[in-house]
Amino acid sequence: MFGFEPTEEQKLLVEAVRRYAENDLRAAAHEADESGELPPDLIEKGWELGVLQASVPEAYGGFGERSAVTGALAAEELAWGDLSGALAVMAPGAYALSVLLTGSEDQKSELIPPVIEADWKPYVAAFVEPEYDFHAGEMRTTAVASNGDYLITGRKARVPFGDSAEALLTFASLDGRIEAFAVPTDAEGVQVGEREQLLGIQALPTFPVTFDKVRVPASARLEGMDASQVLASFNVAAGALAIGLSRAAYEYALDYAKEREAFGAPIAQKQAIAFMLAEMATEIDGARLMVWEAAWEIDQGKEAFKSAYLALSNAAETVMMVTDRGVQILGGHGYIREHPVERWMRNARGLSTFAGMAMV
Amino acid sequence: MISFEIPETIEKTVTMIEAVATEMMRPQARYYDEHEHEIPWEYINFMHEALQSADGGVSMAPEGPKDEDEPMLGKPSIGYQGLAHYVEMLSWGDAGLYLCTPRGGLGAAAVSAAGTPEQKAKFLKRFNGDKAVFSAMAITEPHAGSDTAAIKTTAVQDGDEWVLNGEKIFVTGGHKSLVDTPGFVIVWATIDPDAGRKGIRSFVVEAGTPGCTVTKLEKKLGIRCSDTATIVMQDCRVPFENMLGTVEQKKTSEGYKGVLRTFEVTRPLVGASALGIARAALEFLVEKLAEGGFEIRYGLPRNRMTNLEAEVIDLEAMLRSAWLLTLRAVWMVDNKVPINAEASMSKIKAGDAVVKITQKAIELLGPMGYSREHLLEKWFRDAKINDLYEGTGQINRLIVARRILGYSRHELS
Numbered sequence A: 001m002f003g004f005e006p007t008e009e010q011k012l013l014v015e016a017v018r019r020y021a022e023n024d025l026r027a028a029a030h031e032a033d034e035s036g037e038l039p040p041d042l043i044e045k046g047w048e049l050g051v052l053q054a055s056v057p058e059a060y061g062g063f064g065e066r067s068a069v070t071g072a073l074a075a076e077e078l079a080w081g082d083l084s085g086a087l088a089v090m091a092p093g094a095y096a097l098s099v100l101l102t103g104s105e106d107q108k109s110e111l112i113p114p115v116i117e118a119d120w121k122p123y124v125a126a127f128v129e130p131e132y133d134f135h136a137g138e139m140r141t142t143a144v145a146s147n148g149d150y151l152i153t154g155r156k157a158r159v160p161f162g163d164s165a166e167a168l169l170t171f172a173s174l175d176g177r178i179e180a181f182a183v184p185t186d187a188e189g190v191q192v193g194e195r196e197q198l199l200g201i202q203a204l205p206t207f208p209v210t211f212d213k214v215r216v217p218a219s220a221r222l223e224g225m226d227a228s229q230v231l232a233s234f235n236v237a238a239g240a241l242a243i244g245l246s247r248a249a250y251e252y253a254l255d256y257a258k259e260r261e262a263f264g265a266p267i268a269q270k271q272a273i274a275f276m277l278a279e280m281a282t283e284i285d286g287a288r289l290m291v292w293e294a295a296w297e298i299d300q301g302k303e304a305f306k307s308a309y310l311a312l313s314n315a316a317e318t319v320m321m322v323t324d325r326g327v328q329i330l331g332g333h334g335y336i337r338e339h340p341v342e343r344w345m346r347n348a349r350g351l352s353t354f355a356g357m358a359m360v
Numbered sequence B: 001m002i003s004f005e006i007p008e009t010i011e012k013t014v015t016m017i018e019a020v021a022t023e024m025m026r027p028q029a030r031y032y033d034e035h036e037h038e039i040p041w042e043y044i045n046f047m048h049e050a051l052q053s054a055d056g057g058v059s060m061a062p063e064g065p066k067d068e069d070e071p072m073l074g075k076p077s078i079g080y081q082g083l084a085h086y087v088e089m090l091s092w093g094d095a096g097l098y099l100c101t102p103r104g105g106l107g108a109a110a111v112s113a114a115g116t117p118e119q120k121a122k123f124l125k126r127f128n129g130d131k132a133v134f135s136a137m138a139i140t141e142p143h144a145g146s147d148t149a150a151i152k153t154t155a156v157q158d159g160d161e162w163v164l165n166g167e168k169i170f171v172t173g174g175h176k177s178l179v180d181t182p183g184f185v186i187v188w189a190t191i192d193p194d195a196g197r198k199g200i201r202s203f204v205v206e207a208g209t210p211g212c213t214v215t216k217l218e219k220k221l222g223i224r225c226s227d228t229a230t231i232v233m234q235d236c237r238v239p240f241e242n243m244l245g246t247v248e249q250k251k252t253s254e255g256y257k258g259v260l261r262t263f264e265v266t267r268p269l270v271g272a273s274a275l276g277i278a279r280a281a282l283e284f285l286v287e288k289l290a291e292g293g294f295e296i297r298y299g300l301p302r303n304r305m306t307n308l309e310a311e312v313i314d315l316e317a318m319l320r321s322a323w324l325l326t327l328r329a330v331w332m333v334d335n336k337v338p339i340n341a342e343a344s345m346s347k348i349k350a351g352d353a354v355v356k357i358t359q360k361a362i363e364l365l366g367p368m369g370y371s372r373e374h375l376l377e378k379w380f381r382d383a384k385i386n387d388l389y390e391g392t393g394q395i396n397r398l399i400v401a402r403r404i405l406g407y408s409r410h411e412l413s
Ligand SMILES: Cc1cc2nc3c(=O)[nH]c(=O)nc-3n(C[C@H](O)[C@H](O)[C@H](O)COP(=O)(O)OP(=O)(O)OC[C@H]3O[C@@H](n4cnc5c(N)ncnc54)[C@H](O)[C@@H]3O)c2cc1C
Pocket: A271, B106, B136, B137, B138, B139, B140, B143, B144, B145, B146, B147, B169, B170, B171, B172, B173, B220, B228, B385, B388, B389, B390, B391, B392, B393, B394, B395, B398, B413
């Protein structure tokens, strides 16, 4: 059977996340962007919603089953509130869920509980690389076998909370395959650089990290890497975030267009504005359905690599279009930082490269 | 629950239809494109029998959203979800031939959506007979297309009859419904020209009704196999009970709203038809590229793709997005979730997608794509109608805009 409605349980979760997104994330977003800081309480409060904890089975310290669909629903709401805040709350998920998906029994029992059993702590993934043509399938960061250990060498970028991270789940190419290694931040050869200065997500502290022949034991490598599934889950997460951000800009522009008058009537009564809004609504819905479909395929254990890739590709296109129009509909006022639309437009541009920072 | 699992019954039927599309429709598509106004009886009769013997499982005009008093047998209906799949597959075969599929059509859809139980019983029965029968919907007039409220055809009550006068153009299947088979046309007319849209009602005009004549068949860019007729009514008399809807509705503007509701069902189905053509074109493109040794690599960032890969990937995403919007709209109809803007959204996206995909496919296949040796150029011509009928792209944008903004037609026109 086809179905387009979340379950009651999912609706309750979405409702809780939405309240947090509205009352906490959204309320703090402007100040956080200007100051470049996310209040720790804000992140902790989002963490206590328990979205990640509910995705991890009891055996590893959680209280549920992973569902990419549920994760996508929650991610959309978080990003509707604020993308920086969403990425902060979700950062440990990129670590823990990667382990859940591809770790051995021992690795799961050892690596996941510390992440999820207590307060939010920066266990994060180091996935993205700084080069313009970064491609997950051909990472420049490499791992080579050396006396029963691995030596990791390369440069990573966009590592959230890199300076304070407890551990880095570092993705690297091993003989041309993608592999992930749990690397302690204090391992020799790991060097965290200066905080990155970015176009958007300015409230989220991200760092470049270099690995210079960092030696990790063989047991640090997640044993059952299924790159296709991991990439699909990263892409779905980024896609869901793009939908939430799109919806924020669309709703804001719609409300504004009904209020703002020009030539004696609300600008929304002009087709040039109204048709833009109609297209924004249509594209957002279509893009969301693609994200849901890919997430559903992941949950069904189907091969979701292609559909997740197309979903993010389409969602990233949509979020740029929608946020740009968000600014356009506000006119010159949209360009002023008192309104959130310019921030959303800046945040939007990053989503085509944010896969790897969050997972569902 | 959020699920993209295709029900088994639908999947099985789609497989059957795919065989028809491949073995009968594709081979005949070119012939009927080149012999405009010839009637594809072989396809029509085959489909009539096939649908007839499908154990009631396949109808091209399922019951409208069921009334509360009709038992649902505990199961939600999947009728329109099935139909969207079948229409998509038939249009993948050939959109022109698909439009010649008997047992229903737009007229039957209108009766299903807006008719009383008696009217449904009376007018829909004929589709289950031995011979193929057609129905059509006549709204458009020479001076009134998008502005449906501006129609001038009149209906005047005379005793227990209505007397219709006016001219309808662009009636899909008009000739098949009135001349070639004992079908009917749903005619929109006003019972009070001063009342604007409030005066508009729809009437069943059956084949053979005196005073109703088909005066012209259009020659078109595409879907040439489908007849597009002009119908003139001169003192054409129909029984009083041929006005669709209940007596109460007949007295109020509910009548007009009832007929508009038909569009909530038909628009996603037009979307499905559009997307069948779109899929055909995209598959052809990818297949020809593969023959030339070109493989699309998924998963690359855009700066590592060739332009061709980027173009194909965008078209694929567009098609998928449009299809899911279509599926959602018919799912809502089946599950009686009130449609707000979703039907028009699916139509906007499907119309855009099919036009873009067919146009791009020809561009990307260069001189070969432009050749009449392949059906692609025909699909390009067939595609465009989907951005025009059942509400142009602009009109559907207008509808979505009004719904999301909460505007009346006075506030946004
Ligand atoms: C092959 C074919 C089959 C058809 N089948 C049927 C059928 O079975 N039954 C039937 O009743 N009709 C049918 N039609 C008619 C079709 O629905 C109309 O052609 C369509 O609704 C547009 O009307 P029009 O051609 O009068 O264009 P117009 O209404 O004159 O529109 C011209 C242009 O103006 C735009 N426009 C109009 N109003 C607005 C507005 N308010 N805001 C912005 N833009 C606007 C339109 O989008 C369009 O681009 C068919 C047409 C064709 C070509």
